Amino acid sequence: MCRLCALVSADYFSPMENILALETMKEGHDGSGLGLILRDLGGEFEDLKDFPILSAIATDKGFYDLDEFMVSKGFRTKHMWEPQINLRPGMSIQRRDRYIVKAFEYPDAVKDQPWEVKARLLTDTRLEIRRMGEPDGSVFAFSFWPDVVTLKEVGDPLEVGEFFGLDTKPIPARIVFAQGRQNTNYAINLYACHPFFIQGQCTMTNGENTAFVPIKEYLSGRGEPAYMGYNSDSEVFAHILHFVRARLGYPLKYYKDVITPLADPEMERRAEAGALRLLKRSLRMLTIDGPNCVIGCDQDGTVFMVQDAKKLRPGVVGGVRGKVGLMSEVCGLTAAVPGRNTDHDVFPMKYDMAMVRPGAKEIEVCNQLDGSTTTINLA
């Protein structure tokens, strides 16, 4: 089963920390891939928070096509980060021509437009790039969004981290999602690698999503062009998050009520039982049927973990004030945040949704059953 490691910190840190945590959970992933999403960037991107960053992989041909395309769209390159590729003998990674992390200036036409217009443009542009590069595999575009970088590659996570030179020249960030992939039923494909990103929201998941096909079909019919891809059955979790938050505008805690609705008699304990009943019916197609542990990040940088009732071994959330980890295994957390008070660890159970806001001062646990929130102050 895939291994998940999210870290939220008050200070910038290197994504290598996530990778080393994944290394401790090694028996769970088979080295078939590493996916990283970095948010709230520091280092050379610290002063570029408003500029959208394109994260992509391309062949040489794709690289030039992409350049031309971006110019034709009116995007001007602002800054470019290049990984210091370190392909040591013995590494099983297949090096690709270009790893692109590039910040752009908005085209003049949209510069002064409201954020919604910019957001749409960024998404549509990413989809166009994806479509452009898909037939011949010349470009893979993972995210195109301000203050977000995505890195993905097939191979053992530690090797991939070193390959990208993250141990020597990392991009520091305050939120980093990392997933060590356990390739299961679908072919190894870069687009199938978690975390998945859509318009400022991202998720990574482990476990099998048995309700994948109906969920995918439902999302595909919502009229959102970005609900596509689905090379992995876990991609739908990101899109559901987007649908619930961006499309329906529901508060974040309802994500849990959508993907794992309460049984009808259980709802009665919630003040908004009537609303929940309607939600459950209308969003029935988005009910997941796990077992899944989902770690996600909302647009505002709130990171959360939820799982369904069938997830027999829950993930863990814990840390110290200013640094919290959300992981699929405890050993990963111990590696990433040493010296934490384990009494404050949270193992979200079937009704819990654990949330960590930017700054990582505390862990909030929303109880789906009674609607209460417990806050754990970290020392």
Added chain:
Amino acid sequence: MPYVVRWDDDRCTRCGRCTSVCPVGAIEPGVFEKRLVESTGPVPMPTTVRRVVAGVKQVTDIRHRCVGCATCRLVCPNDAIRPEYNPHNKFRWHANQGGDPYKRGGRRNDPGVSTLDLLKFTRISMLTDPALDAGRHEFRVRTYLGRNLPPEELPLKIEGDSLVADGTPFIPPVREIFPIRIGGMSVGALSPHMWEGLCMGVAYLNEVEKLPVVMCTGEGGMPPRLLKSPFLKYFILQIASGYFGWDEIIHAVPEMQCDPAAIEIKYGQGAKPGDGGLLMAAKVLKHIARIRGVPEYVDLASPPTHQTKYSIEEAVAKMITSMSMLFDFRVPVYPKISGTKTALAVLNNLARNPFAAALTIDGEDGGTGAAYNVSLDKMGHPIASNLRECYLNLVKIGKQNELPLFAAGGVGKSGNLAANAAALIMLGASGADCGKYIMQAAAGCLGDENNRCNICNTGKCPRGITTQDPKLYRRLDPDKVAERVVDVFLAADKELKKLFAPMGRSTELPIGMSDGLSVSDRAVADRLQISYAC
């Protein structure tokens, strides 16, 4: 003769039970001249003699052909008589005696394997995640009958950090039910004992077992006492083109203690598309005449279409609105159509109608109490592809959760009720209806796809299921029927769980989970857009 009666002279004691019980007069007492070898003296002196003996004879008149029901065998104390299927029979060439096309009850005479029975459940969670335990995990095997609003239109607003109702008064009514329903079979078509048994079974399942099984009345209303009982909520009232029974229903509305589960508007029936209901005069006894509001002993033929409506917009939309108004928009109202290539036209029309609660499509393998053989055998569309096509169309327009589809016609044809229902659900149905299955399982209906029995139209049902003759329906114990109805649904509930568990589905019905299905026929796989496995 489709069935030849084998009678054993040596075993027969001439008690006469078989001839008196035969529902079609296929056997009668007869005399034969017989050559016997006798020896009567003190020493053996065998001689042959010719004697006239009494016995049982099969009638050769095609109108009294043996239908293979084997009731004679059932009553014979000496195992001296039985019908035998004659695969070389020429019955079909002679059935149109007197210029009258052959009419009968029952099902399509096709003993072949149905598409539903070809489908296999092939997606089994194994290593990445262990399969569920059907006996121990919590399962929710329920479905919605009624229109689910698209989430964007939910009457909710955000207050603080919570979603609350915004006070919009109309929310389409939705019932949460067990995904297998008992399809429409009318009082009148069914005997009082059969109907009572089904009703008791359904009530018990709901009240005691907490399994929300609903049953449709078929066209013909309901006994007034039941209409005014608190059990009405377990029944779907059907209105069809003859409006039989609706006078009584409308008059009972002010006295109803609860709302019915739903209203089904029957536009078509899979067994006989294009035909209206037909209740033969022989079955229109006093109590039936009263419930239906008609004279006794007349043929009750419903028109093929709803006569007051002309276009699809009127036929469907107006009728749905008027039926909704009757119950103040508190009851889901949906049409039932026979499987047809034009189902999509109806579907698209319904998808745009905010009051349409669902659509039931009845495939060619549905049953009926009376129809022309040619309609039964040759008209209609198989359910699997028709349902799938409709579901995929809803997916295309993004309304698969708004308008639930129910599939009927041949569910449990070969005895696999739960498996057929599960297959339909995974093809996109929100639930499935059964009729013939429950008649066979709960009351021992003898009919089969070799045209066995199938004399439901004559009022002479040998099991007492489709007759109004007290002498016949006395044979059926309503308590036993009820008990079997309960057995059937409890078992189906367990079987559904047994099917869904290995596929890792327990919290929601796997509607449209087509990746769980496979079939070993390439063409079927392509048509249903499922995988091919062999």
